[in-house]
Amino acid sequence: MKNNKLNHEGEESLQNGLFKKEIDRRTFLEGTTKIAGMALGLTLVNSLNSLPVSAASSSSVFHSLGNKPDLVFPVISDVHITKYSNGYTLKKFINTLEQLNEVVPKQDAFVVVGDLTDYGGASEYDYFMSAYNVRKQPEAVSMFSAGNHDFWNGLSTADAQKRFLDKTGMESIYYHKIIKGYHFIILSDEDGRNDGTYSVKQIEWLGEQLRIANDDDPKKSIFVFHHHPIKGTIYGSEWGFTENRDLFYDTLKEYPQVISFSGHTHYPLDDPRIIHQKDFTSIGTSTGAYMWLDSGRIQGEVPEGAHALNQALIVEVYNNKVIIKRRDIHNDDWTGEPFEISYPANKHNFKYTEDRDKKAPFFTNDAMLSIVNEKTTATGLTIMFSQAKDNLLVHDYKVVARNIETNEVAKEFLAFSEFYKDPVPNPLTLQIFELKPNTTYEIELHALDAYGNVSNNSLKVLGKTLDGVVLKK
Known part of the structure; x- marks a missing residue:
């Protein structure tokens, strides 16, 4: 109490x-x-x-009580680098990388949850990687997921996937890494459909990796990354995928220690529904390009000033909890209180549930x-x-x-x-x-x-x- x-x-x-x-x-x-x-x-x-x-960013809130985390990594998504070298999204991406290096000077990983580019163009990938490579921390493991925009280049699905892998250096469209004893499972859209495609094959592979991670240590968090959100979870998940949705969800629900990160929606991190807990934890990752919002309001789904938004998550992992901080890159400040998830995970103790506020x-x-x-x-x-x-x-x-x-x-x-x-x-x-x-x-x-x-x-x-x-x- x-x-x-x-x-x-x-x-x-x-x-x-x-x-x-x-x-x-x-x-x-x-x-x-x-x-x-x-x-x-x-x-x-x-x-x-x-x-x-x-200010919501009082220093006492964001220094994690002086304890040193076992693992720290930023998560961003929907960067949408355009083919123009002086494009505003490239400038925002550079600002993101530089600011994150200041507030998280020792990163163990760096994750981008899809839509690295606006149209999957070769030059767009080149601008992205050029900006990233000169600013990435040498000890941070780079993990990128493909989003639907990364396929919008007129290539066949196979060739679009190959371009993504060749340009980013990722080993596969979906893969599994272990960093400092913690499991990272990265999934990707498989084609350019706006509502997302996660095949039965990819989801079955996900299930196998979850079993491996759980057998390794059932008390530790498991981090899963995918571009489209799961419908019926976080704020903005009305834009989530429908095909194989239940199979995907049911595969994750067996593991309450999962924290699932998704992009695509461009919905801001400020809304408390951006995190959702029921059978596991889901969280949205906002955008580095422009904001999108719920329909039905007079300001519109892309209101005035939407292109100013640029946000990121910083994840700190401890032996008994995970703290997720929300960063307003555009405001060089934090937004909201950090989310705190206790471990070992028990769904009966989840506090970020959909009925938490009456x-x-x-x-x-x-x-x-x-x-x-x-x-x-x-x-x-x-x-x-x-x-x-x-x-x-x-x-x-x-x-x-x-x-x-x-x-x-x-x-x-x-x-x-x-x-x-x-x-x-x-x-x-x-x-x-x-x-x-x-x-x-x-x-x-x-x-x-x-x-x-x-x-x-x-x-x-x-x-x-x-x-x-x-x-x-």
């Missing part, structure tokens, strides 16, 4: 640390204008002043929601509001605009909290379009966390669109 309490407090400190920019009430009100004399009798909630300025986000007592007067138009309103709080992460807001005169819902949508930005914007500004001119609307706002829990309280404000003629196209 004591450990659970400590873990919970750590998660709360993470959410507090996300909001690095804060404003006071006067500054907030100066940026907005409320409709005079139209009080709704509501309790405004979520104080900006209640959000302490604390607490709803909430707005505290003096939060603010206002209409941004200077951005009001005949068909649109802009709202500014204090971000809600949550024990893990506020992921979305549900916005409902209701016509006061007819009581009909005129607009309803989901919007990201923009948790993926550094710093997370607080207050957050959202636009509401496709409204009627000269009409008063009640805007109501609920917060949702990463696990779909909805806030019990809400923010409300009245806003009126401008009078005017709307030109039809």
Whole structure:
């Protein structure tokens, strides 16, 4: 119980640390204008002043209590090196390598989980390897997996695989290495299908390697790497593979000590669902190229600023635990609390389960929601509001605009909290379009966390669109 309490407090400190920019009430009100004399009798909630300025990367969290790990290795994916030597992805890759060398000066391995290139071109591989070879640590074992983009070069499947092996120096499309007594099993996509291909042959080979690793030492973690995630596991696994999915999953589920790393989704590491535990541990590896997100939010699946994202994992292995740290390369800082997995592995003690969070986000007592007067138009309103709080992460807001005169819902949508930005914007500004001119609307706002829990309280404000003629196209 004591450990659970400590873990919970750590998660709360993470959410507090996300909001690095804060404003006071006067500054907030100066940026907005409320409709005079139209009080709704509501309790405004979520104080900006209640959000302490604390960086999530406090040094005490990230130095692993002074103990020296048995094994340390970074994991990255989806680098997408383009054929242009001055391409932004190459520059980001170089920055990644140099920053990881600074924060992890003694690496035992370096893993890239697929999509090294954008189209599997010879020059793309050359740029990748040239940047990597001059910055790799000589003691680190290089392990690369092939992703679907690495096949998009117009070659036959066999020739595309051969190019991958020739250019990277990997021994096979899938292989097994032992580093300092720990087992690394690397799998690869077998062709360029966007939804991924892992054949029965490859999965049966995986099963054999898992048995070997388990027989060697059942108390140690086993690291498995594959480009596409397994559907129904981590955040973004809706983009996982379908063919042979159950065979793949059932092969891993016999070994709770497995930690499975996947790429492909480009989903950010900030969301707590990026790690998933049920029968074993799965974790996503984000991207070194550009971010992708859930559909159905007004910011879109590739929101503004998505190309800035660049993230990595750093894995520290001890005799009784594995610590996985999340690194914002683009921000030269850590994001979130490290994940800690205890060993010997016991699935009944897993804490990063899909039902681990039942607490709803909430707005505290003096939060603010206002209409941004200077951005009001005949068909649109802009709202500014204090971000809600949550024990893990506020992921979305549900916005409902209701016509006061007819009581009909005129607009309803989901919007990201923009948790993926550094710093997370607080207050957050959202636009509401496709409204009627000269009409008063009640805007109501609920917060949702990463696990779909909805806030019990809400923010409300009245806003009126401008009078005017709307030109039809």
